Amino acid sequence: MGAAARAAHVGGGCDEPVVEWTLFFRNTSTSDTPVLENIQALDTAWRRGAGQEFLLHHAAGSQAKPSDYAPRESPLLPGTVQRFAGAGGRSTNTDWSYFNLQWAEEGVVLAVGWPGQWAADFARDNAGCLRVRAGQELVKAKLLPGEEIRSPLVVLQFWQGDFARSQNLWRRWMMAHSMPKPGGKLPPPQFVASSSRAYREMIEADEANQIMHIDRYLEEKLAIDYWWMDAGWYVQEQVSGRVFLDQNEGSGHGLLGDRSSPRHALKGW
Incomplete structure (x- = not known):
């Protein structure tokens, strides 16, 4: 065989x-x-x-x-x-x-x-x-x-x-x-935050509400390492089950801000 x-x-x-x-x-x-x-x-x-x-x-x-x-x-x-x-x-x-x-x-x-x-x-x-x-x-x-x-x-x-x-x-x-x-050492503890459940697994997320959530963490002196965006940034047709990229919504380019913003140190996940 x-x-x-x-x-x-x-x-x-x-x-x-x-x-x-x-x-x-x-x-x-x-x-x-x-x-x-x-x-x-x-x-x-x-x-x-x-x-x-x-x-x-x-x-x-x-x-x-x-x-x-x-x-x-x-x-x-x-x-x-x-x-x-x-x-x-x-x-x-x-x-x-x-x-x-x-x-x-x-x-x-x-x-x-x-x-x-x-x-x-x-x-x-x-x-x-x-x-x-x-x-x-x-x-x-x-x-x-x-x-x-x-x-x-x-x-x-x-x-x-x-x-x-x-x-x-x-x-x-x-x-x-x-x-x-990585580098021969165990990675340090990671502080990961998200707002996925608040916006139907990010289906209703946009740059404004994501920036609001991130800034609230930073205002409370919570030094998060990653901002976790679980799904989202797409248009979902519930009837057909198909998923399309949303060409109209923001692509997330404004989430981290410029280098003067505290958000700039975050990593996307």
Whole structure:
């Protein structure tokens, strides 16, 4: 068939009990591949000891609600099946793709990469075994010659001790091995501000009301680093769902002002 599958970027850091990987599928032939589907970047199982039970620590995604990213706990009792996924192609619109599976005083942190519509299944049998599968949801495609696709990246971090320690181990690994370091250093904390929700995700934004909001932050001595404009600066036709650039509204050229304005130090996002 000429289709090659490989795992790449396998690693994790010698100072941490971590492994990470990504699956790649490439068509190395001169003809189309058969249909690829039900691809799982992770398909494994854990077995608990006698007198123990599985407890899944996870978090909500973001639907612009007060409960966004709220921590949750789900006991995985015999016969339990739970599925977590993105929604509408937005990776954190429903569920957060980070999990901490605990049984007694040990467990594993499990993270699924964010390329759109990920999904993870936790299926407990009636004995002491829990099967976990994760990957890209709803994949059903063929590869043309030379084409390549990849799975979400998967990270597993194994731990022993208490739950709080496991969370701190995960944060240390993320900062040491995963977070970007421009110039070799972690970026400083960023103060990001926005008025998106006040103007229907910026659909009703214009230069005047954006300048008003920015200036109010500066008047209160709130030194923001970025002004976040989430969508907006377009005309949206609700019926057709199409989006057009608005050639009539201001393009934002007046938001930052000249070099004498305090707004000039801001960055747009």
